[in-house]
Structure formats: structure tokens, C-alpha cells
Amino acid sequence: MEPVYSPVIAFARGVFALQGLRFTIVGDENVPTSGGAVMVINHIGYMDFTYAGLAALKSGRLVRFMAKDSVFRHPVSGPLMRGMHHIPVDRTAGATSYRAAVDALRAGEIVGVFPEATISRSFELKAFKSGAARMARDARVPIIPVVIWGSQRVWTKGHPKRLGRTNIPISIAVGEPIAVPLGSDPEQVTVEYKAVMQHLLDVLRSTYEPLTGADLKFLPAAMGGTAPTLAEATRLDDAEFAERQRKADARRADERTDRDD
Template sequence: MRDLVYPPVIAFAKTAFTVLDLKIRRTGTEHVPRTGGALVAINHISYVDFILGGFGALPAKRLVRFMAKEVLFRNKYSGPLMRGMHHIPVDREAGAASYRTAVEYLRAGELVGVFPEATISRSFELKEFKSGTVRMAAEAGVPILPMILWGTQRMFTKDHPRDFTRHRPISISIGAPITVTADDDPAEATARLRSTMAGMLDESIRAYPEQPPGAWWLPAAYGGSAPTPAEAERLDREELAERAERRRRP
């Protein structure tokens, strides 16, 4: 797979990180395979997660092909970049095609990035996972690499303005590969993956150098003022209802 677009995009991102003086801490990068396919499962707390998630694989000199909303590929600005980096468009009403493409990429030895929660978590804790992650890994015969990002929500997330303040700490944690097979029950394997990532998220939050009580970006369970998972679920339902209403309008 020829990559004429990805390298300059990475160079631009690195320059932006330097200008912002992000304090990026990467752990577990030794788990990223130097060759061969793997499915990178990432928690979703920010609109910039795909940028920082890809950054986590760079020490292994690997590029991550992300499964992303199809609308990004139709945008006149992001579309050429998404296609040029060989990311995978996901149409939620016709997901079979993107699923097949992801499996083909994995079998061809690529790293594919997925967000098992599908959408950004307003609570910044893990939402319920879709089973597609473990099903893809089992079908392609590749391991799952759990990855946890923390701090990215402070930059750009739902319900809050963008804030690219300099010197911000960012945590990227990669866990040991998880093997799933066609014999595994998808629901049980998905629960196992979520439990593993929940433990990693707890470690990342507790190790984060800033813990201001009442901070909007800190989960309620850790003393922050972010919505609880139940409140976040209600907000998600209201958002979906508003979108449906807008589609119905002439």
C-alpha cells in the first residue's frame, strides 16, 4: 500500500504537537507488532483521538488505518486526506462493506484502528462496546491491541469549546495483545476486552499529573463534574432524537 499522503500528515501533526508543547507520555509501545496485522481498539473521548491514537504506533514504525464516519470522506477538505491515508469509511446504515474492507486490511498485514464504543463518551468512562471489534479480529486471525488515551478530551470533545492550551499532558497507553478466535463467544470476548480497557483507563486517570476536583473533563467517579454514565446516556439519546427531528424537517 503506497503512502504518499500519510507521512506529510504525520510531519504536520508532529509540528503541531511541538508548537503546543504537548507532554505526551507513551507506555506499552513494545506491544505494537513491527509487522503483521492487528486491530487497535481505542477508547473514544475526543474528536482528535484518531490523531493521537495513530501517534501511539509510530515507535514501531507502523501506520494505523482508522475506521471513520463516511461523511469525513465526502468532505472536500478531509476527504482527500482520509482517502490518501487509506482509512476505511463507515456507513452505519450499510456497515457490511466497511467490515469486509477492515478484515481485508488486517489479513494483508495492516494495523486497523477502531473505537468499540462507536461514539464519543460524554462521561469519559467506557460506554458499552460493540461486538464488531472481536468479530473482525477473530475472522482476520489477528490480535487486538487495547489502547487508552487520556487528556485528549481537554482539547476537543462534545459539548465543550476547543481548547488547544499549550503544555497539556496526554497519556497513550497500549496493553498486551488479546487473542480471540472463531470459537470464542463474541459477547464474552467483548466483555473481556472492555474489562481490560476499563482497568487500563483507571490506571491512566490515576497516573495523570493533574486531578483538579470538579474539573469538567474528569469523570464524576473520580471527583470531576463530567456527566455520570447514566446522564451521558440520556444526553446521547436526546442528541439522536434531535438529529432524527432535523432529518424529518422539509
Template sequence: MADFVYPPVLVAARLMFRLLDNRLRVTGAENVPARGGAVLACTHVSYLDFIYCGLGARPAKRLVRFMAKQEIFSNRIAGPLMRGMHHIPVDRAAGQASYDEAVARLRAGEVVGVFPEATISQSFTVKDIKTGAVRMAAEAGVPVVPMALWGTQRLWTKGRPKDLTRRHVPISVVIGEPMRPGPDDSCEALTTDLRARMSELLEKAQAEYPEIPESDAERWWLPAHLGGSAPTPEEAAALDRRS
């Protein structure tokens, strides 16, 4: 399919990040297939994650088609961009259609990006994940590539004011080795394995992150188990149920 919108959007995003000196570091880029279909399964800590997940695939010269909720496509500003970049709308009342569209894109050799946690993790750990990523990969006969992002939550995350003009924020993108689900494999077992891989990548990104909070007030962007003031996974789950 022709891409007239996606490349200029990526150029604009790179320019903005360069102006803000948001130091993007991608490790494991060689794990994104240079050709053929693949599912990118990414952690979710920020409203900006789809941008950085997409940039993580650029060393392989791939454009990622993200599955995103229908409401974004209905927005008068974001909608035309999402459609122009050929992302995949997800109507929760009719999810099978978007699933079938994603499988068709994968079989056609596209890279499809998903956030298996479905919503942003307010604990900044990996929540329980859905089986869709491994199911569509198995059906299409393509690999699942786990990915973790860290630092994006400092710019815009759930329950915090956005800070899109904050300068000098390091952003880490860590990409793991592909998983290759087979048609006879257990989706539940593979999903458990995928979540473990995503958690391992996230912990790696957190351990290697070049900054620590400068004050107690800044500890909000660290998970509780690392001494931060973010909600624990149990507290975050309770917040999700109330929202």
C-alpha cells in the same frame, strides 16, 4: 499500498504538538505488533483521538487505518486527507461493506484502528462497546490490542468548545497486551473482556496522569467518580439519546 500523504501528516502533527508542548507519553508500545495485521481498539474521549492513537503505534513503525464515518470523507478538507491516508469509510446504511474492507486490510497485514464505543464518552469512562473489533479480528486471524487515551478531552471533546492552541497539556497513551480471538470463541464474552481491559488501561492512565484540575471550573475533564464534574455514565447515556 503507497503512502504519500500519511507520513507528512504525521510530521505536521508532531511539529504542532511540539510547538504547543503537548507532552505525549506512550506506555506499552511494545504491545503493538511490528508486522502483520492487528486491530487497535481505543477508548474515545475526544475528536482528536485518532491522531494520538495513530501516534501510539509509531514506535512500532506502523500506520493505522482508521474506520471513520462516511461524513468525514465527504468533507472538502478532511475527505482528501482521509482518502490519502487510506482510512476506511463507514456508511451506517451499508456497514457490511466497510466491515469486509477492514477484514481484507487485516488479512493483508494492515493495522486497523477502531473506537468500539462508536461515539465519544461524555462521562470519560468506557461505555458499552460494539462486538465489531473482536469479530473482525477473529475472522482475519489477528490480535486485538486494547488502548486508552487520556488528556485529549482537554483539547476538544463533545459538548465543550475546542481549545486546540492550549499549551503544556499532557497526553497519555496506554497500550495493553494483545488479545487473540479464535474463530470458535464467543464474541460477546470477548467483547466483555475487551471492555474490561480498556477500562483498566483508562483507569491506569487517569491514576498516573501528572496534572489535577487547578480550579473547580477545570474539574469538567475529570469523571464524576474521581471527583470531577463530568456527567455520570447514566447522565452521559441520556445526553447521547437526546443528540
């Protein structure tokens, strides 16, 4: 029982019930009841971290998620994130965030990571970054692969949020722990656990209710849906990143001009 995290979980589950969300969780016995682990999760919706944490409850565990530091600066979410001992990620000082995550793992925590870094507009697995594998290797803890399907129908990038009573089913699958011995190649480990996650995702999709009509926008193009292909989604992401970078550069230039004046 934690003074902040436990009430937040209870509140969230109440909200999920009001929304009529129907969760199916398989493999949650694979979450270790003690010791550190890196939980790696696919990313298809804004609420994924709130759903993925449910997979650890059967084992009596709480997941400390890595999240962008701006969330910790918000007057409402900031105190909650700090109270739940989540880990801020400052992209300008990545080494600090990495050390904090490894320290948490060595202290016996489960650290939640989205190796795709951003939401997949295609709802397929994007390229994975190798940071999760490096953390697991350096902390000498296993990787726990987790996949989610259905969360994109609640709230995802490029589509209006649907936070009312929708009765949307959400499926979660947890794979067996993957050992990451000291000396492992993080790139190879990443390839291996991504393949496990792809298999788990394929199984979830095969048993999920068929998506039709307007919901085809939440289905990958390769499955007959109208979501962007992985290549198209990558181009959209690259364009979005370039625009953010342009605005950031312009803002810095304006700040320099103001100082010079």
C-alpha cells in the same frame, strides 16, 4: 514512507509541538511490527485518532482508522483520508465497511476502531459494540487495547476546543495483544478486552496530574469531577440521537413532498 500519511504525521507532530502537548506513551512495544491487528481505543475527545496513531510509530506501523463516511466526502479531509487508506463507515451499508476492514486486516494492516462509537461525555468507558471482536475473529488477528487520557482537555463534546498552546499532558497506554481464535464469542471477547482497557485507564488516571478548578469538568463524577455520570451522559446521547433522527425523518418527508409536487 507513504506519500500522504507520512507527511500528515510529520505535520501533526509539528502542530502538537506548537500546542505544547506532552505525550507519555507506555506499552507501545506491544504493537506488533508486522501482521494485521485491530487496535481498539477509548473515545473521549475529537482528536483521539491523531493521538492513538502515535502509539504505533515505535513499531514502524501506520493505523488505518474506521471513520464516518461524511469525512471522506469533505473537499479537504476526503482526499487526505483516502490517501492515508482509512476506511469509510457508511451506517446505512455497514456490511460493506465491515468487509473492507476485514480485507485490510487480512492484508496485514492495523485497523483502528473506537468500540464506543461516539465520544464519552462522562469520560468513563461506555457500552462497547462487538464489531471489533468480530473483525479480529474473522480475520484471525489479535486485538490491541489502547487507552488515552487527557485528550478531553483539548477538544471534546460539549466544550470549547483548546487548540492553542496549552501544554496539556496526554497519556497513552497500550496493552498486550489479545488473541481471538476462530469460533470465539465476540460478546465475551468484548467483555474481556474492555476489562483490560478499564485497568489500563485506571492506571493512567492514577498517574496523571490532578485536575482542579475549571478542569474538573474534564474529570468523571465518580472521581470527584463535574462531568456527567455515565447514566446522565447516556440520556444526553439518546436525546441527541433522537433529535438527529427526527431531523432526518423531516428532511426525507420534505424530499418526498417536493417529488410529489
